[in-house]
Amino acid sequence: MKTRFLFPYWCRYLGFACIVFHIPIILFGKSFGFDPHNLPDEPGIFSPHHLFFIATSLLMLTGLVLVAFAKEKIEDEQIAQLRADSLQWAIYLNYLILITSLVFANQQDFKDILHLNLWIPLVFFYIRFRWVIFRLNRSAREEAI
């Protein structure tokens, strides 16, 4: 089975590197007064704070996308099905959280909702996907014993 639009297997490690690398940058930036979650009200885009936000968010999101959509070592039709199932669950969860937060949030919170939406679908997708594969591997091992 041919799976299109997936990154090569090694991209997973590149993705993890991006995610890990963005943490010290955020910590380092915070010590200089750059807080990506509390942008000051500066006029225009591409202010120093905005650029810092773009750089850190891009690094994290690129990492997450690479990790989530890298090929498995053996990519077969069952993996493709598990991936599709996990994506469906991730979208359900994302919209549940989105709808709940839209109902219960006021206008000041919308920025936080956007932040959540940036990473929740990808993170939940990856956790669910890995969990199902882990369970499959475990049952295969148990049967082999």
Add this chain to the structure above:
Amino acid sequence: MKNNIRVERAIKNITQADLADAVGVSRQTINTIESNKYVPSTVLALKISRIFGKPLEEIFILEEGD
């Protein structure tokens, strides 16, 4: 749908890993097909039956309710 893959493997004396390699899937996929947790695509089912040299209907059997 049930299948006779385990029996056919025993007759041919090949492991799940051997069969998985021959049809180009992971061992876990063969394992889940054998334990009826996963229904393979037509292409994969045809590949498996070709490995055993038998018609598809002798390896994969429809059950009532399918």
